[in-house]
Amino acid sequence: MPTRVLVPCGVLGLGFDPAALDAGVKARPDIISIDGGSTDSGPFYLGTGTSKYARGVCRRQWRALMVARAAAGVPLVMTTCGTCGVAAMVDEAYAMTRELAAELGQTLTIARLYSDQSPDQIIAAHHQSRLTPLTPAPVIDETRLAAMTHVVALAGAEQIDAALLTGADIVLAGRATDTAGIAALPLRRGEHPGGCWHGAKIGECGAFCSNEPATGVIMMTFDHDGFTVQAMAPKATCTPQSVSAHMLYENVDPFELVEPGGVLDVRAARYEALSGGRVRVEGSHWHAHEEYTVKLEGAYLAGYQTMILAMIREPRYVNEIEAWVADMLITARRDIASSLNLASEDYSLDVRLVGKNAVLGTREPAQSQPIEIGVLLMMTAKDSTTARELADVMNPYMLHHPLSAQEALPTFAFPYSPASVDRGPLYEFGLNHVLHLDDPMQAFRLKVDEVRCG
Amino acid sequence: MVKLGDVAQNIRSKNAGPFWITVDIFCGDHYQDICAALPMARLAQIVGQSDIRRFEIPELQVLKVSFVRTAPQGSRFDRDMHGAQWAVLFADVSLVQTA
Numbered sequence: 001m002p003t004r005v006l007v008p009c010g011v012l013g014l015g016f017d018p019a020a021l022d023a024g025v026k027a028r029p030d031i032i033s034i035d036g037g038s039t040d041s042g043p044f045y046l047g048t049g050t051s052k053y054a055r056g057v058c059r060r061q062w063r064a065l066m067v068a069r070a071a072a073g074v075p076l077v078m079t080t081c082g083t084c085g086v087a088a089m090v091d092e093a094y095a096m097t098r099e100l101a102a103e104l105g106q107t108l109t110i111a112r113l114y115s116d117q118s119p120d121q122i123i124a125a126h127h128q129s130r131l132t133p134l135t136p137a138p139v140i141d142e143t144r145l146a147a148m149t150h151v152v153a154l155a156g157a158e159q160i161d162a163a164l165l166t167g168a169d170i171v172l173a174g175r176a177t178d179t180a181g182i183a184a185l186p187l188r189r190g191e192h193p194g195g196c197w198h199g200a201k202i203g204e205c206g207a208f209c210s211n212e213p214a215t216g217v218i219m220m221t222f223d224h225d226g227f228t229v230q231a232m233a234p235k236a237t238c239t240p241q242s243v244s245a246h247m248l249y250e251n252v253d254p255f256e257l258v259e260p261g262g263v264l265d266v267r268a269a270r271y272e273a274l275s276g277g278r279v280r281v282e283g284s285h286w287h288a289h290e291e292y293t294v295k296l297e298g299a300y301l302a303g304y305q306t307m308i309l310a311m312i313r314e315p316r317y318v319n320e321i322e323a324w325v326a327d328m329l330i331t332a333r334r335d336i337a338s339s340l341n342l343a344s345e346d347y348s349l350d351v352r353l354v355g356k357n358a359v360l361g362t363r364e365p366a367q368s369q370p371i372e373i374g375v376l377l378m379m380t381a382k383d384s385t386t387a388r389e390l391a392d393v394m395n396p397y398m399l400h401h402p403l404s405a406q407e408a409l410p411t412f413a414f415p416y417s418p419a420s421v422d423r424g425p426l427y428e429f430g431l432n433h434v435l436h437l438d439d440p441m442q443a444f445r446l447k448v449d450e451v452r453c454g
Numbered sequence: 455m456v457k458l459g460d461v462a463q464n465i466r467s468k469n470a471g472p473f474w475i476t477v478d479i480f481c482g483d484h485y486q487d488i489c490a491a492l493p494m495a496r497l498a499q500i501v502g503q504s505d506i507r508r509f510e511i512p513e514l515q516v517l518k519v520s521f522v523r524t525a526p527q528g529s530r531f532d533r534d535m536h537g538a539q540w541a542v543l544f545a546d547v548s549l550v551q552t553a
Contacts, residue, residue, distance in 0.1 A: 039472050042528035042535050135505075136473055136522045245514055248478045252470045252520040254509050297472075302530060350531055359539045363500060365546045380530050428529045429472040 002223040003186040004029045006232075008068075009216030010205035012036045012061055012078060013053030016216030020207075020233035021064060024217045025072045027232070031164075032069055033181040035204060036093070037080030039297060039429070040250075047299035047427025049150050051082035051089055055096070062093075063100050066170075070106055075164055077171040077181045079155070085175030086150050087116045093172045098451050107454035108170055111163040114445040115174030117151040117296065117435075121443075130436040132293070137432045144300065148430060151298040156260030157196075158292075158440035160184035166448045174444075175297065177259055178204040186222035194284035197264040199227035201257055202246050202281070209246040210277075212236035226282030228274065237277025244271050260295075260440070262288040291436055294443060298431035304384040305423035306391040309354075310398040311413040313372045320403060321373055325351050328401040332394055340389055342381075347390055350378040375412075380426060391420035459545025461488060467540035472527040475501075475537040476520040477544050485515035491549035492517060500543055519544070 006029035009016040013036075024032075037045075041052050051058075062078075069076035082089025090112050101108050123145050125131050131140070138144075145151075152175035161184040163171040173181065179200035186196045202209050203220040210218065215233035229238050247266055248254045257264040269284040317324055329349060336342050354374030357364035377398060381387040398419070400409045437443055459465065463482040470476040481488045489510055498506045502524045509518040525532040534540065 039527070040469060040536060043472070044528065138526070241514065245516075248476075248511075248514075248516060248518060250468055250470050250476070252474050252476055252507065254511055254516075254518050348530060352533060359533055360543060361533060363502075363543055365543065378530075426530065429526055432471075432473050 002221050003189050003191055005182050005185065005203065005220045005222070006032045006072075007182060007203045007206050007218050007220065008032065008034050008065060010035065010208060011038065013058050014216070015061060016206065017233050018064065020215050020217035020231075020236070021068055024219055024232040025068045027219055029072055029074055029219065031075050031077065031185045032065060032072065033077045033079070034065065035080055035178055035181065036078045037083040037085050037175070038178070041083065043299045043427040043429045046084040046086070046150050046152070046297060046429075047301065047425070049084060049086040049088050051084070051092070053083065059096055059100070062096060063104070066097070066100055066104060066106065069169065070104070075169060075171065077160065077164070077173065077184075079160065079173045079176035079181040081172050081174065084150065085115055085152050085173070087114050087174060090114060090172050090174050097170060097172065101451045101453045105453055108451045109166070109168045110170045110172065110449050110451060111166045111168035112447045113155060113159055113163045113171065113173040114447070115152045115155055115176065117153055117443060119146050119148055119151065122148070122151050122296070122298070125435055131296070131433045132436065134295070134432045134434065138430050140431065140433070144430060147300040148298040149301060149427065151296060151431065153294040153296055153435055153443045154260070155444055156180050156294065156440065157184040157187050158261065159444045161188050162441055163446055166446065168448065177295075179257075179259060182220060190224070191222040192224055192226055193286035194264060195226040195281065196222055197257065197259060197286055198266055198269060198281060198284040199229065201264065202229055202243055205246065205249065207231050207233065207236055208249070209243050210236045210238045211242060226280065226284070228278050228280050230276065230278040238279045240271035240273055240279055243279045243281065244269070261292050262286055292440055293434035293436050296431045296433050296435050297429065299427045300430045302426045302428040303380045303382055304387040305426045306379045306387045306420050307423055308377045308391060308394060308398050308420050309415060310375045310377075310419070311372060311415055312375060313413065314410060317403065317410065317412075318370060318373055321353060321356065324401065324403055325353070325375070327403070328397050331401065332397045336390065336393055339393060340386070342386070347379065347381045347386065349394070350380075352376040352378070384422070384424070388420070388422065395419055455548040457545065458488065458492065458547045458549060461549070462545070465541045465544050467537055467544070469527055469537040470520060473523055474520055475523055475540050476518060477541060479517040479519070479544065481515045481517060483515075485512065485517070488517055488549070491551075493547065493550045496547060497544070500547070
């Protein structure tokens with residue numbers, strides 16, 4: 001019997017067409033699955049263990065999904081809760097779910113799946129050679145691993161299924177692969193494995209694989225031979241082109257996708273247009289690996305940052321901006337060494353010329369003649385006090401540094417006071433490794449609760 | 455010299471995880487010409503990586519190029535969190551002359 005997975009949109013917080021969600025519920029799904037995160041917004045969220053989306057927005061959308069779940073009478077899964085998928089974000093989603101259950105009068109079994117790895121666990125795994133670097137892998141040692149503020153392992157279908165098998169009405173999962181929450185149920189029910197993983201990849205961004213991406217809602221129907229995808233908004237249609245093109249999206253390799261436990265190969269996939277804007281896909285293969293590995297993500301505190309933006313309009317300075325920057329930096333670095341007693345490896349100054357090459361830097365191919373330039377100076381030091389002191393030393397240079405010693409001091413435009421902005425802690429991604437497991441649940445933890453509000 | 459951006463239908467770039475950028479070149483009717491004329495060595499030089507991966511997808515008339523970021527996403531010297539502006543560099547690349 002086919003397995004129908006309803007995907008409301010690519011990530012909770014992005015939004016979906018309510019009418020399309022209703023149509024999806026009426027089409028009798030076996031499960032509703034949505035993702036709650038990604039690394040795509042940068043290392044800050046994992047570094048701090050926080051979410052990117054506004055709570056009010058997520059709450060409103062989650063409420064609609066809880067209502068849809070009750071109407072459909074099937075499980076609802078959210079993977080990578082709260083952008084980064086750390087335990088605190090899973091618990092935050094749990095608190096929100098409890099609040100809404102009370103509001104809606106729902107009695108629920110809720111399973112929480114935790115993906116967090118303690119520094120001690122990861123250091124032990126490192127010593128036991130259970131970490132394998134991917135390309136490119138940041139250099140790791142005990143000191144760096146101990147400095148990680150958060151490490152999470154990406155759960156696959158096995159861990160999501162373990163959570164579903166508790167009989168949960170709602171599964172709130174920590175970090176997981178984008179596909180795990182979609183692939184888990186059809187895989188357990190014996191649908192075509194290549195089809196399960198391929199369909200999960202196509203469906204992970206909701207209606208992105210259709211001509212109406214903003215409507216969000218799609219239905220993935222999996223069976224023994226492959227899968228069928230259908231967008232649920234009335235005007236939204238999928239074509240073989242729009243569906244197959246999604247394999248390109250945010251993927252290094254358009255033909256293969258590595259998941260915990262194996263790799264998907266779509267080279268032999270065939271895409272066929274069906275009536276009603278649906279697309280049928282068959283022919284993809286799943287190759288199980290002998291060893292079971294999960295990918296790790298980790299972020300560490302890399303320093304503290306301050307920034308200053310100075311606007312320069314005076315044509316002579318705009319025309320000679322590169323010479324000005326070079327001279328300003330040489331003079332300022334001498335000052336920093338003597339007045340702050342900082343060695344060059346203890347801090348960095350990074351100038352980005354807004355209007356000239358702030359995005360592409362030295363790779364910028366165009367030679368422009370801007371009327372004004374924003375000089376954005378990023379200062380990074382090991383602690384916040386030093387980062388602020390750097391900004392204080394740099395402030396007069398950014399305001400007054402002259403092109404030559406023979407001229408009166410210029411004064412550039414600071415757009416606000418104070419001119420320096422504390423960016424606070426800077427986090428960086430510090431792991432691109434897989435962790436070898438003897439059992440898929442070895443690095444994960446489940447907690448099941450009953451919430452009675454009926 | 456013909457530039458890639460002059461003949462391709464659309465060029466998009468994006469992070470593929472925090473350590474890679476991937477560029478999708480939607481070639482349209484110029485697929486064969488672009489496959490033959492895209493200067494890979496020059497692209498490797500521009501992005502600053504020798505390990506630059508190229509995939510041809512004739513069914514979609516797409517040429518895909520992936521490479522490791524010189525600055526990982528969000529690290530101290532990264533200037534483009536989502537990597538979506540790298541497409542501009544590819545659009546500016548001159549295609550090599552083919553017979």
